[in-house]
Amino acid sequence: MTTGTRSESEVEEFRVRTDLVVVGASAGGVEALRTLVGALPEDLPAAVVVVLHMPAGGSSALPAILSRSGPLPALAVQDGAELRSGHIHVARPDYHVVVQDGVLRLSRGPTENGHRPAVNVLFRSAALAKGPSVIGVVLSGALDDGTSGMAAIKSRGGVTVVQEPGDALYPGMPESVLQHVEVDHTLPVARIGPLLADIAGESAIQVTIAPVPEALRMEVAVSRDDAGAEFGEIPAIGSPTTYTCPDCAGSLLEIPGNGVQYRCLVGHGWTADALMEAYGGTLERAMWTALRTLDQKASLTHRMANVSRDAGRDLVADRYSRQEEEALAAANVLRKHLLRGGVREETGT
Known part of the structure; x- marks a missing residue:
């Protein structure tokens, strides 16, 4: 009462x-x-x-x-x-x-x-x-x-x-x-x-x-889908940062409170630890994408070198071969890094 x-x-x-x-x-x-x-x-x-x-x-x-x-x-x-x-x-x-x-x-x-x-x-x-x-x-x-x-x-x-x-x-x-x-x-x-x-x-x-903090009222409103917080209300509970939301790539606001909290303008919420883990996952996916791209580039340049040699264009073939070597070298470095990271994660070392 x-x-x-x-x-x-x-x-x-x-x-x-x-x-x-x-x-x-x-x-x-x-x-x-x-x-x-x-x-x-x-x-x-x-x-x-x-x-x-x-x-x-x-x-x-x-x-x-x-x-x-x-x-x-x-x-x-x-x-x-x-x-x-x-x-x-x-x-x-x-x-x-x-x-x-x-x-x-x-x-x-x-x-x-x-x-x-x-x-x-x-x-x-x-x-x-x-x-x-x-x-x-x-x-x-x-x-x-x-x-x-x-x-x-x-x-x-x-x-x-x-x-x-x-x-x-x-x-x-x-x-x-x-x-x-x-x-x-x-x-x-x-x-x-x-x-x-x-x-x-x-x-x-x-x-x-103490009275209910406005930030608590707003964060509860954000989590509801029957009413929720309308666009423009969320910025009132935080300060802008340079970070982006892993879910929607929108700008994140830092929300004051116990521990560091972040929320984007459409409502996705993140703690600092979860945000770092999400960024880590995004980075790993980007690295695997880069590895796939390098492998494909190496394969394509190898084929183009063979085609050029068969046509008697040795200078062009040499250029493709150098590009193939560069792609393979970069791919090997990236592959070793990714596989070593996977071993550390699985073994806890």
Whole structure:
């Protein structure tokens, strides 16, 4: 309940129940999720919403896997579905999940870190819609999706829980949250379920939080596809950079907050780590394209040299042969670099 009137510098006061658990995971997340939901009680007085990074195509078996892993039924999110205590709502492939007006909405809004669904989208919308009623949980995953969302939950008075990095198959996401957010609980995943059972449904909690930042409102609006942020509004939440979006090649804005965040003018969102990884992928694709082009040039110049020699044009043939040698030399250097990079990536050296 908000008490009295307030200015921008004043705070809101609430008495709430912690009745919404939002969980984000990526690589190694299925195993962690199975452990977590296996320890939840069948009478959990909160709804659970799960986002796991997954490919855009096809369907997800995660609801069936989680239903078999514990006493709570798990179901794929339907657009407009009510949040149901004692149920696990699982994001669908290629759709963001947004908490809005007390229900779950599916959105084809812009990707974040190349993902749809994305953890940050769910977490930010939950923080905006439910404030201190939210418990945020980040499990195993690479890179740093979930960090800005957990910062939003923390800023709105919610409870923040992170899997102990040493307990995670992929510690990147938990480590990133711990670096940027003062979390409430850091535990092995086997202990997170019992913790949620203890704190979910707590009532009569007096929480004091600051007014909602305009940047949070805007980023949640960007992720929705029923209304969203209109063109021209996004620049208001960031400052221009010289970087470009890997998804659309548009200019990126730097968004202030916990950790470095970027968003392009049509809404694609990136963290610094994810942006560097995307640039790395773009660079590698360009290098393979260059290698293919050099191989084709070498093959073509070899043929043209033979044709010229057969026609008695030795000077022209020599010129083609030199071009072939140059192309082959460049291709060999590039091929060795690419293959060495692949070995390092696979072996972790």
